[in-house]
Amino acid sequence: MELPFIEAGKFMRQKRKSAGFKTQRALIAALLKENPDINCSEPYISLIEKGAKTPSVHLLDVMARxxxxxxxxKGELLLAYRRVPSDFEFTVRENLKESLRRTTIDDLKKRYAREGTPEQFNALLRALILEDRREEAQELLKQAPTSGNSFLDLQVRSAHLGGLAGHFDFAxxxxxxALENCPxxxxxxxxxxxxxxxxxxxxQGLKHQYKYPLLSLEEYLASHGFLEQSLALVPDKLFALDELARCVYHIGESLENLHRNPQELKIDxxxxxxPMFKPALRKGKLPAGHALLLELSQDFFAKALAAYVRILKEAPGRELPDKPLKEAVYFHAYTHAKMKLLDQACVLMNSITLLDRNWLTCFMQAGVAVMRFEQRQETEQLxxxxxxxxxxxDYDADSVKWLIQQEKNRELKTLWEHKANELENQIAQVAKS
Known part of the structure; x- marks a missing residue:
């Protein structure tokens, strides 16, 4: 039997051994600890190491960590496994070169080492969190600079650690x-x-978005209030602007989904x-599918678009790291579709996927296609x-499978209504591979 990936398999086995995992079972335990959502077994890992099977891009990403x-x-393995389309090979090669150049975080680290100010510390901490480098963020917190108010410093550090651990109420x-005690x-x-x-x-809002949509919306609105206050005090605070853009987009999306799935809403x-629902309430309740939901969602999408425009004007070359900058580019394009500016959205999304095709941009392209069907009845768009x-x-089977199922009554509701069998078949094919 020909084993087309035998060299890659040998390399994976050597890496496992050199990393101290004597058995495949030990490796799987470490992989599940890193990401409990991955799907792998000893026979599957064995076939990968023999060169008979290839890991998904998502599994390879976890294994690389x-x-x-x-x-x-990691880049050479992506190419060896052909887990990326051939037209993406150039991008992978370029990414290997990119990994050797200085990043925004490198510059922030250098600046903080040189100046050591609380402002530089906060910028570096936020950048590490935005790039999902949480262990580094936790280490940085251990050496946080003092402000002269030890009680305030302790409260802030404890709150940060709570947030990094997912204890959002505590944070x-x-x-x-800390705010109460801050002069x-x-x-x-x-x-x-x-x-x-x-x-x-x-x-907190993200945590509740699928099970408790109204509670999620209320958390987003609370977030919105604090972020606006932050920007009122420090208007050029780029990290706060980035969070505000993300927040108002999600408020718009939440309102849209509440309209998409009509139910009477009891507002405390x-x-x-x-404040925003009060004019339409009847005995403290918003009628199911009220038109105000769509009207307000469009208002918040407009705010999101304005915030993304400002980020893309002001952020390049400053402290915002690559990941949120890319997200701003993606959601700037996608928000055009949300505001029914479909032609502009198509041009922008096509431009993005020509230069930066990944699972998220492909998923967004699917979302734009669904919106084109909904707004223009272009049946081929399904x-x-x-x-x-x-x-x-092709890029991240596990994440895409999960998201398709989670968005069944939200972004992809129309697609599920018309193409349920095809979607189930896609998911089944991925499960077999």
């Missing part, structure tokens, strides 16, 4: 206490604390949603959406 591969090693309480003249510190309160409320007097989802699977 656990086995501490260099960017060059919110900690940042709120009024500490403008930069108060702006930072307000931003962090906004970030923690937004994280103290709810952050009360097949186009399936095509883009198929491409997205």
């Amino acid at each position: 656990v086995l501490k591969m260099t960017p060059q090693e 919110i309480h900690g940042f709120a206490l 009024k003249e500490y403008i930069q510190t108060r702006g930072e604390l307000l931003m962090n309160l906004g970030i923690m409320h937004f994280a 007097e103290k709810s952050p949603a009360m 097949d186009n959406a399936l095509h883009w989802l198929g491409l997205a699977f």
